[in-house]
Amino acid sequence: MKAALSPERWRPAPLLPRGDGRDPAFLFLIAALCFFAGLAAVAGLAGERAAEGWRSELGGSATIVVRAQGGQTPDEAAAAAAEAVSKLKGVTEAQALEKAKADALLAPWIGAAALPPDLPVPRLVTVELDRKAPATGAEMRKALAAAGVDATVDDHSRWTSDLMRAGVLARAIAAALFVLILAVLGAAIAFAARQDLAARRDLVEALHLCGASDGAIAGLFQARFALSAVEAGVVGAALAAAAAALLKALGAGEGLAAPPIAWKDLLAVAPAPVLGALVAALAARATAMAMLAEGP
């Protein structure tokens, strides 16, 4: 009994009651916000990766529409076009499509039965480009003109620039969502800190009377809310990572409906609890300092 009462064994207890800033509903709110912030970060990366993938697919090929001239047959014109572009640096393969395949491409619009045999259907040449250093549309047009082939080159550049814009937009929206969620978290912390401080007037008064500065008192609330934000944020971020992993396991990226998620994308949830704690600390301190400044 004597030992239990010994001041030598005494360690200072937390000045704020242990339960303060740890209301279950409040912790759930923080966890949920960090969950959504984590998901937004993963979605931003996955969206950007999807756009980059699609851009790479489109940018890795080109299509040449060839029109026969003078005494050339369409097959001869297509062969000449394929030969002309295949010599270019940045072209890995150029292949003239047979007439049957060109007809098949038109069939959805005019029907296979309606095509008269002597209709001068333009021939197509499919070109596979070097993904790392592809030949440009201008280079292909120049080579075709030099070979005397009347042709139109579609290097899909209109689509790829749209996809690039879509990728940037996806990343910007994800970043804006992330910031918005952190701002909501800051507002929630400020509200909770205000309530907590109002409920702890006795403690604030006692600390003031014992010579505590406003900064020291605000620091107590700041630390408590930052710690709560870290704890709840880690849970929320872990759940976000688990949800992203589940999406990946269920086959995300195998169709256009779901973005491709890489395992390393799951790391994008990590900043959520850290930034959440930082926002919580700043919001709690600013709120506490403002409230204390209103007092004596």
Next chain:
Amino acid sequence: MSRKPIVTPPRAPGSASLETVIRFENVSMRYGRGPEVLTDIAFALPRGSFHFLTGPSGSGKSSILKLIYLAERAAGGRIELFGQDLAGLKRRSRPQIRRRIGVVFQDFRLLDHLSVFDNAALAPRIAGRKPSDYRGDVADLLAWVGLGEKIHAFPPALSGGEKQRLAIARAVINRPDLLIADEPTGNVDEAMGLRLLRLFLELNRVGTTVLIASHDSELVAKSGMPAIALAEGRLAARRL
């Protein structure tokens, strides 16, 4: 472990310094836009003195104490604490002044979630001292006020007298230059009131300037100490 003694040797009678600890000059005060609760208050308390602040409820005793422990601001006049004009005191300088003042309230104002030991150790902890530096002082002080066996108890488990002794311990642990108390015997029985009075006298004997607001005229008379009387927010009389 070496400990500094809590109770320093008493001063010889009449050794109170002439240095003024509190000086009020024509002080007035109001709460918000309400009427004046203090009007034209003027007095000065020298270092090492012991005074009562007497008067009926509503006479302004607590308001004067609030001005001293910086919970309120004067509407007019001049207040000096430890030679420093409070009107020019910046907010960030207040903690330094407050650390020189111990305050005891009628309703104790202890922190129920902290143990007796933690409550008493609040001031040195806030001052940034290491626990190893002050825990001996806290233990000695709690033993001195009769709470040595209750250091791990929590305030709700204490009697009114024990709570008030703990509040006094908390107020004096840092050996403040000035101890002020607002109706400290208001929530305890007569016997405990006298015991607390002896505690205040003992603290004064070791050099602490003491100012106690009380409407208990019997207690004031028994103490034999001077009193500043208030009536309706004005100085009514001063019995020295």
